[in-house]
Amino acid sequence: MxxxxxxxxxxxxxxxxxxxxxxxxxxxxxxxxxxxxxxxxxxxxxxxxxxxxxxxxxxxxxxxxxxxxxxxxxxxxxxxxxxxxxxxxxxxxxxxxxxxxxxxxxxxxxxxxxxxxxxxxxxxxxxxxxxxxxxxxxxxxxxYSMKNISLFRVVLFAMLVGMLGACKSSLAPTVTSQTNDTIIKVQTLRDTIIKTKQDSSFYKALLECQNGKVVINRPISVTPGEILKIPGVELQDNYLTVKCKMESQEVPVQLKENHTQRIKTVLKIKTQYVPRELTWWQTTQINMGRVFIGLVLLILIITFLRLLKIV
Incomplete structure (x- = not known):
């Protein structure tokens, strides 16, 4: 009452x-x-x-x-x-x-x-x-004393939060980055043809007969080429004509090109901590701890119920 x-x-x-x-x-x-x-x-x-x-x-x-x-x-x-x-x-x-x-x-x-x-x-x-x-x-x-009820709720809530916090893993997954530089040397061969320009030379001289022989008296015109020298001679009508000509040529050339290519690779590595499998003794300890926590909570609840000043 x-x-x-x-x-x-x-x-x-x-x-x-x-x-x-x-x-x-x-x-x-x-x-x-x-x-x-x-x-x-x-x-x-x-x-x-x-x-x-x-x-x-x-x-x-x-x-x-x-x-x-x-x-x-x-x-x-x-x-x-x-x-x-x-x-x-x-x-x-x-x-x-x-x-x-x-x-x-x-x-x-x-x-x-x-x-x-x-x-x-x-x-x-x-x-x-x-x-x-x-x-x-x-x-x-x-x-029931409302003050004690509020206090009991706060303490119980704090204990539950503490238990949940204790179950949280202290090791969170981590992500690391690793950068690799790869240098690739590439050699390219290119075939091509170099075309040279046409070149010629010219020589002209006056011939005379001396002692029954045709001889060159003096050069009338001499035109050398850029590359060619004066080559053969042609004698006709007492005139000597010398021509030298080089046909255009195609010279095959092989060109070699060297290129260096740099490739940058970023590799992200995620480290996931995987818990080891517990031994039978560790499992037993955990179960004993749970029983102990349950007993402590039960004792606290009974103690607070007594402190609630039930009339």
Whole structure:
């Protein structure tokens, strides 16, 4: 059974700061209001009440007990308990009242056990079993410190992130570049023909007869060629004509050309680290570590549940 002291310790006094931090306006789903029409469209309650209330109402619908919900008599109300000096659990929005006229405070409850079970199965405590019965009253059977819940979530998240980080490979694939220069010498032979130009020489002289012989008296004209010298002589009509001629020639020539070609090759090498196959002892160690981590997590969860200050 939760008390006002426990609520104050977990959430503080029910003042404006409390309402800003913990209270919410829960819009009752249309599917629930259609089946239980006495419910309001919106319920102003503690945020811890939303899920249990929705579960209780769905239990009522699923178990076909909607006709037994005759009236809705509120949730949040800052007031003292009837006949006492301590605050009611309604002051923190952690309790609801239904069927008030049929189950008045201090009177014998008339609410069916089936309807009560719809709420208790959802995490509520029924006031109809108290020494001074309050048959209309249902309040959460346990409350949790929101601070401890948040701390537990942060620690659990940090542990999960740490475990995932530990599984990450520390060696990422690397890519390296290797540049190779290849020099290729190419020799090309080319056959061609060189044509030389025509060349000639000319010689002309006056011949005389001396002692019964024709002799050359003096040269009349001498024309040498660029290359050729004066060759043979022709004697006719007492004139000596000397001609020298060279026909054009085709001279075969073989030309040799040397070329140097440079080829640059860039080779990219990707190094992929492949893990070695584990031995049976390494596998055993890993499995033992997993069991150990699981036990540590279980111990931490149990410890935090105890620190949640379940009331």
């Amino acid at each position: 939760i008390t006002s002291t426990a609520c104050t310790k977990a959430f503080g006094k029910p003042d404006i700061d409390f309402e800003i931090k913990y209270m919410v306006v829960w819009k009752v789903p249309e599917a629930i209001r259609v089946k239980i029409p006495v419910l309001p469209q919106k319920i102003y309650c503690h945020k811890l009440m939303v899920a249990p209330l929705e579960k209780a109402f769905k239990n009522i619908i699923d178990r076909e007990l909607t006709s037994e919900v005759i009236s809705w008599n509120g949730c949040f109300c800052i007031r003292r308990k009837r006949g006492q000096s301590t605050l009611s659990i309604h002051s923190w929005g952690l309790a609801v009242d239904i069927n008030e006229k049929e189950n008045a405070f201090g009177a014998k409850p008339t609410m069916s056990a089936a309807l009560v079970k719809c709420f208790t199965d959802a995490g509520f405590e029924w006031g109809g079993k108290w020494s001074k019965p309050d048959g209309m009253h249902f309040q959460l059977s346990k409350i």
